[in-house]
Amino acid sequence: MPVKSFKPFTPSRRFFTVSDYSDITKSKPEKSLTISRKKTGGRNNTGRITARGIGGGHKQRIRNIDFRRKQDGVVTVEAIEYDPIRSARIALVKNTEGKKSYIIAHNGCKVGAKLSSGPGSAPSPGNCLALSDMPAGVEIHNIEVAPGRGGQMVRAAGASATLMANEGEYAQVKLPSGEIRKFNSSCRATIGQVSNPDHENVVLGKAGRNRNLGKRPISRGVARNPVDHPMGGGNGRTAGGGPPMSPWGVLAKGFRTRKRNKYSNRFIIQRRDGRLFKRK
Numbered sequence: 001m002p003v004k005s006f007k008p009f010t011p012s013r014r015f016f017t018v019s020d021y022s023d024i025t026k027s028k029p030e031k032s033l034t035i036s037r038k039k040t041g042g043r044n045n046t047g048r049i050t051a052r053g054i055g056g057g058h059k060q061r062i063r064n065i066d067f068r069r070k071q072d073g074v075v076t077v078e079a080i081e082y083d084p085i086r087s088a089r090i091a092l093v094k095n096t097e098g099k100k101s102y103i104i105a106h107n108g109c110k111v112g113a114k115l116s117s118g119p120g121s122a123p124s125p126g127n128c129l130a131l132s133d134m135p136a137g138v139e140i141h142n143i144e145v146a147p148g149r150g151g152q153m154v155r156a157a158g159a160s161a162t163l164m165a166n167e168g169e170y171a172q173v174k175l176p177s178g179e180i181r182k183f184n185s186s187c188r189a190t191i192g193q194v195s196n197p198d199h200e201n202v203v204l205g206k207a208g209r210n211r212n213l214g215k216r217p218i219s220r221g222v223a224r225n226p227v228d229h230p231m232g233g234g235n236g237r238t239a240g241g242g243p244p245m246s247p248w249g250v251l252a253k254g255f256r257t258r259k260r261n262k263y264s265n266r267f268i269i270q271r272r273d274g275r276l277f278k279r280k
Contacts, residue, residue, distance in 0.1 A: 003017045003018070003019060003020065003198050003201045004017065004018050004019070004020040005017045012205055012208075015203050016203065016204075016205030016206065017201065017202050017203045018202060019198065019199070019202060021082065023080055023089060025079045025080045025081075026078075026080070026092065029061065029063060029081060030092055030102070033063060033064045033092075033101065033102055034061040034062060034063055034064065035061065035062050036061055036062075037059075037060045037061060037062050037085070042054035052218055053215060053217070053218045054214060054215070054216065055214065056216065057211065057212060057213055057214025057215075058213075058214075060084040061084070062085065063081075063083050063085075063086075063090060063102050064101075064102060065083075065086075065090060066101040066103055067104075067150035067151040067152070067155075068149075069103065069117040069118075069128040071099070071117070072117055072119070073095060073096065073116065073117070073118065074095070074096065074114055074115070074116045075093040075095045075101075075114075075115050075116070075117075076093060076094050076095075076112065076113070076114055076115075077091050077105075077109060077112060077115065078091075078100065078111065079091070079092040079111060080105055080109060080110075080111065080195075086155075086157075087156050087157035087196060087199045088104050088105065088155065088157040088158075088194045088195050088196050088199075089104075089105040089157075089196050090103065090104060091103050091104070091105035091109050093115065103115075104141070104142055104151075104190070104195070105194075106126045106190060106191075106193060106194065106195055107125075107158070107192060107195050107197055108125060109125075109126060109195060115127055117129065117188075119133070121133075123135055123191055125193075126190065127191050128189070128190045128191075129188060129189075129191075130187065130188055131143075131163060131166065131186075131187055131188070132186065134166075134189070134191065135163075136164065136165050137163065137164075138162070138163050138191055139160040139193055140154070140161050140162070140163055140189040140192070141155065141161065141190055141192065141194045142154060142190040142194075143161060143173065143187065143189040144183075144188050144189065145187070147186045147188075151188070151189065153175065155194065156194060157194055157195065157197065158198070158199060159193070159194045160192070160193040160194065161173050161189075162174045164180065166185060168185070170182040170184060170185060171183050171184075171185045171187075178270075178272040178273070179270065179271060180268075180270040181268055181269065182267040182268075182269060221244075222234075222238065229247050230242065230245055230247070230249055231245065
């Protein structure tokens with residue numbers, strides 16, 4: 001799916017690029033599979049701001065995605081659609097009983113294609129099956145962390161992981177970050193790459209497009225007063241002589257925030273920087 005650029009009639013249009021949406025086959029969603037999204041403005045149930053830089057944005061409806069592919073059997077792709085809260089495309093599928101659902105579309109998904117899930121499915125793009133039933137070296141996405149929970153990893157546009165090996169109870173998977181991790185062999189995943197790989201080439205080009213996404217601007221720490229930020233204050237531009245950190249004093253570079261005794265450490269074989277994971 002190519003990216004469309006424009007003639008620079010205005011300064012903001014000079015670097016402005018958008019998807020051409022040539023892969024979209026249906027403009028309006030299946031209404032029975034959507035719910036309205038309530039905006040929080042980054043505030044919790046007591047009204048306090050817990051996530052900064054959130055507010056405004058265009059109205060959106062949430063598409064109910066079937067990450068579990070819980071209905072085993074063959075489904076037919078009815079349409080390829082746009083999801084406003086997702087970088088990947090979604091596919092509207094219908095099973096033999098006429099029930100419709102949304103799934104994450106794989107790269108190359110076409111209307112009319114037959115996809116299957118469950119035991120006995122062929123290891124071809126778009127099919128969902130257990131890791132133990134897949135050949136080594138195949139590209140996968142929408143991976144379950146726990147059997148039956150539904151796909152939680154590798155769901156962004158253009159992303160894919162690689163199944164390295166199947167060894168007994170666990171399968172080794174190389175994630176897009178470069179980390180090699182063990183998954184239960186009965187966990188399911190979908191074969192192929194996630195759709196819309198050209199999403200990374202889209203340039204917003206102006207601040208207004210970020211505001212349409214519900215993202216508000218945040219001032220730099222060095223531009224604030226000392227009472228508001230550890231890096232604030234000073235006559236002229238200065239970072240205060242200290243290392244970069246968050247407003248609450250958490251270091252931004254080199255400070256490890258991962259818990260040393262985290263439960264998932266036992267499943268990591270190789271870190272994303274190439275080093276073997278040291279267990280203590």
